[in-house]
Amino acid sequence: MHRRLVILGPPGGGKGTLASRLAEHLGVPHISTGDMLRLEVAHASALGSRAQAFMNAGELVPDEIVVEITTRRLAEPDAADGWILDGFPRELSQAQALEDQLGPEAVVVLQVPDDEVFIRIAGRRTCPSGHVYNVRRSPPKTPGVCDIDGLPLQQREDASEEVVEERLATYKRETTPVLDYYDGKGLLHRVDGTGDPDQVYERVLSELESS
Ligand code: AP5
Numbered sequence: 001m002h003r004r005l006v007i008l009g010p011p012g013g014g015k016g017t018l019a020s021r022l023a024e025h026l027g028v029p030h031i032s033t034g035d036m037l038r039l040e041v042a043h044a045s046a047l048g049s050r051a052q053a054f055m056n057a058g059e060l061v062p063d064e065i066v067v068e069i070t071t072r073r074l075a076e077p078d079a080a081d082g083w084i085l086d087g088f089p090r091e092l093s094q095a096q097a098l099e100d101q102l103g104p105e106a107v108v109v110l111q112v113p114d115d116e117v118f119i120r121i122a123g124r125r126t127c128p129s130g131h132v133y134n135v136r137r138s139p140p141k142t143p144g145v146c147d148i149d150g151l152p153l154q155q156r157e158d159a160s161e162e163v164v165e166e167r168l169a170t171y172k173r174e175t176t177p178v179l180d181y182y183d184g185k186g187l188l189h190r191v192d193g194t195g196d197p198d199q200v201y202e203r204v205l206s207e208l209e210s211s
Helices: 015-026 033-042 046-057 063-074 092-099 114-123 161-184 197-209
Strands: 004-008 030-032 083-086 106-111 124-126 132-134 188-192
Touching: 004 015, 004 161, 015 030, 015 083, 015 106, 015 197, 030 033, 030 063, 033 046, 033 063, 033 083, 046 063, 046 161, 063 092, 092 161, 106 161, 106 197, 114 124, 114 161, 161 188, 188 197
Parallel strands: 004 083, 004 106, 030 083, 106 188
Antiparallel strands: 124 132
């Protein structure tokens, strides 16, 4: 199976949930630009301070920041033999920056209706290490506590209804041309992202294995 994969889709579309399982299956790193940016914010780095306002408003963080952290991460030794990129590229300029290195072998876009996006994001809780739960669909064993590391679960700062609306609008405006770009190159796989995470994972695996 391909070892350089891009996972795209709307906010709350299940990119992170799918990418972490695929990464484990393939033995390659799961590289999420959202997670890397949130880490920079948590560390109060100069880069994180610049990114935070854009993230809290549901807008894209400027290219020079996102391309820099992604390029740096892709150059690390564990990514030499493949990677799963979650949430990058989101603009044509970012797709071009990725081509300047080693581009993806396949691009999966999860298709999830807007109303499902709002339900999933309202229910999502994450621990500081990034483990993801959903109070409605995949709750932790003890409410409010991560099963894996026992840390308290939180809701993300960009989870309000108003910000989610903006994130969805940004996705439709900025990322649709990226989907068209990869479609034109014959790399795009549109996959139904509804149903439970196991179903979505199996659907994606069979789509990629038959391509
Ligand atoms: P990012 O963190 O990438 O956010 P996003 O794209 O809005 O996506 P989410 O992380 O909200 O959702 P997801 O698709 O990973 O879904 P998840 O698996 O968690 O980016 C955040 C911000 O950073 C952006 O707004 C932007 O400002 C900036 N940024 C990031 N990348 C950038 C870039 N390239 N350029 C510029 N700026 C960038 O699932 C959601 C919930 O649903 C969870 O609770 C999960 O348990 C549940 N769930 C998952 N799958 C299913 C399923 N099949 N059925 C039911 N529930 C499910």
